Amino acid sequence: MTIVKSLELGVVLQCILAGFILLPLGKEEKCKEVLPNTHFSCVGTKLNYIPAEIPVTAENLDFSFNYLGNLHQAMFPQLPHLRVLDLTRCHIQLIAVNAFHNVRNVTTLILTGNQIKELGNQSLNLIQELVVVDNSLSSLEELHLWPSTKLQVLNAGTNNIESLMIPHYFVNLSDFKLLDLHANKIRVITVAHTLILQEMSGRNLTLILSRNPILHIEPGAFQGIYLHEFCLLGNHAVANLTKSHVMGLSGLKVDKLVVGQYRDATKILTSGEDTLDGLCSVNFQEIYFRHRETGPRPISVFRCMLNATKITIVQGFEHDMEFVQFRQLKELHLRNHKLRAIPARQLSHLHTLETLTITDNRLPVEFGESFVDLPHLKHVDLSFNEIKVRECCRRLFNNTPQLRYLNMRHNTEIYFDTMPFKGLELLEVLDLQHTQLSAVGQYPLLSNLNRLKYLDISYTGTVFMSQIPLVGLSNLEVLIISGNGFQGDSLRYVFANLTNLEHLDISNCEIKALSWHSFTRLKKLRHLVLNSNRLLAVDFLTNPSLGALAWIDAGQNNIVAIPQNVLSSLPTNLSIFDLSHNPMECSCSNEDFIKWTIHQREKLKNLNETLCKTTFSTYIRVIDVDITNCRYNWGYAIAILFMLSFVAAVAYRYKFYLRYGFILLRGYRNPKHMEFQYDAFVIYSSEDEAWVMDELVENIERGVPPFRLCLHMRDFEVGKSITSNIIDEGIVGSRKVIVVVSRHFFDSAWCCFEFELAQSWSVFEETPSLIIVILEDVEEERTRKVLGLHKYLKKNTYLKWKGNYLSNVKFWNRLRNAIIAGK
Numbered sequence: 095m096t097i098v099k100s101l102e103l104g105v106v107l108q109c110i111l112a113g114f115i116l117l118p119l120g121k122e123e124k125c126k127e128v129l130p131n132t133h134f135s136c137v138g139t140k141l142n143y144i145p146a147e148i149p150v151t152a153e154n155l156d157f158s159f160n161y162l163g164n165l166h167q168a169m170f171p172q173l174p175h176l177r178v179l180d181l182t183r184c185h186i187q188l189i190a191v192n193a194f195h196n197v198r199n200v201t202t203l204i205l206t207g208n209q210i211k212e213l214g215n216q217s218l219n220l221i222q223e224l225v226v227v228d229n230s231l232s233s234l235e236e237l238h239l240w241p242s243t244k245l246q247v248l249n250a251g252t253n254n255i256e257s258l259m260i261p262h263y264f265v266n267l268s269d270f271k272l273l274d275l276h277a278n279k280i281r282v283i284t285v286a287h288t289l290i291l292q293e294m295s296g297r298n299l300t301l302i303l304s305r306n307p308i309l310h311i312e313p314g315a316f317q318g319i320y321l322h323e324f325c326l327l328g329n330h331a332v333a334n335l336t337k338s339h340v341m342g343l344s345g346l347k348v349d350k351l352v353v354g355q356y357r358d359a360t361k362i363l364t365s366g367e368d369t370l371d372g373l374c375s376v377n378f379q380e381i382y383f384r385h386r387e388t389g390p391r392p393i394s395v396f397r398c399m400l401n402a403t404k405i406t407i408v409q410g411f412e413h414d415m416e417f418v419q420f421r422q423l424k425e426l427h428l429r430n431h432k433l434r435a436i437p438a439r440q441l442s443h444l445h446t447l448e449t450l451t452i453t454d455n456r457l458p459v460e461f462g463e464s465f466v467d468l469p470h471l472k473h474v475d476l477s478f479n480e481i482k483v484r485e486c487c488r489r490l491f492n493n494t495p496q497l498r499y500l501n502m503r504h505n506t507e508i509y510f511d512t513m514p515f516k517g518l519e520l521l522e523v524l525d526l527q528h529t530q531l532s533a534v535g536q537y538p539l540l541s542n543l544n545r546l547k548y549l550d551i552s553y554t555g556t557v558f559m560s561q562i563p564l565v566g567l568s569n570l571e572v573l574i575i576s577g578n579g580f581q582g583d584s585l586r587y588v589f590a591n592l593t594n595l596e597h598l599d600i601s602n603c604e605i606k607a608l609s610w611h612s613f614t615r616l617k618k619l620r621h622l623v624l625n626s627n628r629l630l631a632v633d634f635l636t637n638p639s640l641g642a643l644a645w646i647d648a649g650q651n652n653i654v655a656i657p658q659n660v661l662s663s664l665p666t667n668l669s670i671f672d673l674s675h676n677p678m679e680c681s682c683s684n685e686d687f688i689k690w691t692i693h694q695r696e697k698l699k700n701l702n703e704t705l706c707k708t709t710f711s712t713y714i715r716v717i718d719v720d721i722t723n724c725r726y727n728w729g730y731a732i733a734i735l736f737m738l739s740f741v742a743a744v745a746y747r748y749k750f751y752l753r754y755g756f757i758l759l760r761g762y763r764n765p766k767h768m769e770f771q772y773d774a775f776v777i778y779s780s781e782d783e784a785w786v787m788d789e790l791v792e793n794i795e796r797g798v799p800p801f802r803l804c805l806h807m808r809d810f811e812v813g814k815s816i817t818s819n820i821i822d823e824g825i826v827g828s829r830k831v832i833v834v835v836s837r838h839f840f841d842s843a844w845c846c847f848e849f850e851l852a853q854s855w856s857v858f859e860e861t862p863s864l865i866i867v868i869l870e871d872v873e874e875e876r877t878r879k880v881l882g883l884h885k886y887l888k889k890n891t892y893l894k895w896k897g898n899y900l901s902n903v904k905f906w907n908r909l910r911n912a913i914i915a916g917k
């Protein structure tokens with residue numbers, strides 16, 4: 095009942111909420127409230143006006159891809175709090191003076207993709223960032239931004255600007271820091287064009303001139319200019335980087351210089367080995383250089399980078415790196431080269447080097463030479479290089495005692511020597527995923543890495559065969575070993591001492607069961623990733639040491655349901671539980687679990703993939719299962735049903751006792767004190783009367799000695815109920831009971847009743863006083879239908895009537911003896 099109500103309440107609440115969000119914006123419901131009251135989006139709604147329903151509290155309005163045409167003052171409602179206004183591709187051409195008056199506190203204005211020729215003198219006094227990309231602007235002069243003195247960023251990329259001439263009022267923009275003129279039409283840069291840049295030199299300015307068709311830079315144009323960052327990436331379709339470009343930069347002082355090719359598409363011809371020689375007259379700290387060269391001789395890349403602290407080269411090397419005596423290099427990043435070997439020898443003995451990245455080599459690269467004597471090397475990334483290493487890693491990192499981070503993921507294979515990490519005891523992060531590893535699952539190869547916090551050896555073909563592989567990793571916080579395997583009971587013990595572990599990923603390891611003890615000492619474990627295994631149960635989650643567990647991913651397992659006792663003992667801090675893609679059942683027998691999912695739906699992740707199978711073999715979301723039909727708690731219902739049927743069965747089983755009990759209550763005569771009136775009471779079907787009268791009565795009553803039989807049709811007292819007669823005259827009044835079993839016997843309810851009564855009587859009397867005569871063969875099945883008869887026939891001897899003379903003589907003798915027995 096309560097479930098139904100809460101569901102309905104939920105729906106009602108949702109409706110109210112939905113209405114709350116959409117109603118204030120009018121019937122069209124075109125704008126969306128991204129964040130309550132402050133952030134609104136009307137992207138692509140084909141509106142040609144700004145809806146008046148946008149509340150005055152709005153701070154951010156994305157109105158891109160609409161049709162505004164010309165902007166005038168009445169266009170905007172009063173939005174005094176608006177800070178970010180995006181008018182990308184709104185077909186704006188003319189902007190009237192004071193058009194932004196009602197939104198004059200905007201700090202970020204985006205006008206990308208319009209046809210604005212001239213911005214005019216606008217009262218945007220607080221504007222900090224202005225984006226006028228793709229507006230067919232032909233010069234920066236047109237913008238007329240003065241007197242907005244707060245401007246920090248101007249992005250005027252993809253326009254028709256032909257000159258680097260900066261309007262003089264920029265000198266007054268004391269916070270100005272980024273001028274982006276990428277993809278314009280600047281061909282020549284002369285000393286005269288950079289005069290204002292000279293004046294702004296103390297400003298820590300970033301200048302982006304990438305993808306301009308620059309043919310010539312006048313020597314001295316950048317003399318004495320200081321920039322924070324200067325980007326001069328060419329476009330392969332236009333300017334190649336030539337020696338004269340680089341020469342034109344002489345005298346520039348820049349923190350970070352970005353030069354080279356814009357895209358890494360086609361190879362382009364370089365102008366020679368000395369292309370970068372001009373860099374020797376540029377003062378820079380950091381350089382990013384991308385170039386995919388072809389030429390008779392490779393560019394001498396590093397010749398003028400001796401004094402750099404950080405160097406990033408993309409696609410610069412075919413085959414070999416030159417030997418350079420760097421003076422203060424701290425970071426070297428080499429990506430996407432065609433190196434034949436890791437240049438360990440060239441980089442050895444660099445006492446300043448801290449970070450080294452050599453990744454994505456486009457050929458398998460050799461790593462045989464060692465890095466030697468790099469006392470400050472902390473961070474090494476050699477991922478995605480198709481490296482094959484024999485005898486890792488002690489030998490390869492010789493005297494690099496500060497190494498904290500080693501990433502060799504996505505390589506081909508790594509074979510370890512003994513004590514492979516000796517001398518690398520400070521390692522905190524080790525990532526070897528997707529690289530074939532040797533022996534890690536058998537031996538404690540990592541045992542000296544007691545500072546290691548992060549270990550990823552997923553998909554490395556590792557099979558954990560013993561308890562010791564992770565011994566010694568006492569500070570490990572993150573362990574990712576998915577896509578591997580476990581043998582024997584290694585899974586139960588292998589995590590035993592990882593007492594600081596917070597994140598464990600053992601997904602995709604073909605795990606069928608997890609022991610309750612596996613995680614006993616993992617008291618800090620917060621994330622447990624188990625997906626894509628074959629788990630049937632998650633009973634181990636009831637282990638009380640998992641109290642910190644907040645997030646479990648158990649998707650794609652074989653979990654059909656989680657029993658109530660497990661649900662009620664789940665870790666208390668559990669806030670995300672992923673059970674998606676499990677073969678769950680929607681039946682009422684899973685009601686507890688389904689109810690739990692509905693109540694805990696905010697904890698369940700991937701609800702739309704958390705499906706269960708209905709009786710019709712369709713799949714529905716578990717939280718959509720209608721358990722109102724299971725409302726009469728099926729557990730109780732079944733228990734009650736079971737009890738009722740039990741009582742009924744018992745009553746049926748002993749119905750004759752019950753009837754007998756009634757009769758006794760009516761007046762019971764103790765048989766012990768009574769002379770038997772008859773020698774035997776005969777239970778038979780009236781259909782067999784002929785046999786009884788012609789054979790039985792003839793032979794028994796008329797034989798020697800004569801017996802007296804009680805036959806109901808002859809001897810029952812008239813006027814007395816049949817039951818009373820059976821009891822008083824037949825069973826109680828006779829010493830023995832002869833049961834004549836035939837096919838007709840089973841058809842007669844009375845016969846069966848009489849037999850059952852007689853049987854119960856014989857139980858009370860504790861003497862087997864029943865004599866069974868089988869008159870004709872009956873199927874065993876039918877004897878089962880009379881309670882006790884089947885059993886009785888199996889346990890006791892009976893007489894069988896065969897009908898021929900010889901056996902008849904035997905039969906009557908045995909019957910007489912049976913009647914006499916116990917007399």
Ligand SMILES: *[C@@H]1O[C@H](CO)[C@@H](O)[C@H](O)[C@H]1NC(C)=O
Pocket residue numbers: 271298300322
């Ligand atoms: C220069 O600006 C950049 C960001 O544009 C900033 O990170 C850096 O600290 C600034 N340097 C100085 C000296 O102000």
Ligand SMILES: *[C@@H]1O[C@H](CO)[C@@H](O)[C@H](O)[C@H]1NC(C)=O
Pocket residue numbers: 373374375397398399400401
């Ligand atoms: C490196 O700096 C030194 C002075 O510190 C200077 O003499 C030398 O020319 C510079 N080299 C390059 C290539 O910039």
Ligand SMILES: *[C@@H]1O[C@H](CO)[C@@H](O)[C@H](O)[C@H]1NC(C)=O
Pocket residue numbers: 561562564565566587588590591
């Ligand atoms: C766990 O540590 C104890 C001592 O702290 C040690 O005796 C035991 O062998 C270790 N077990 C594993 C599996 O690392």
Ligand SMILES: *[C@@H]1O[C@H](CO)[C@@H](O)[C@H](O)[C@H]1NC(C)=O
Pocket residue numbers: 641642643667
């Ligand atoms: C459960 O979470 C709370 C809040 O994040 C934290 O203070 C508490 O220690 C956690 N409980 C356990 C057993 O880790």
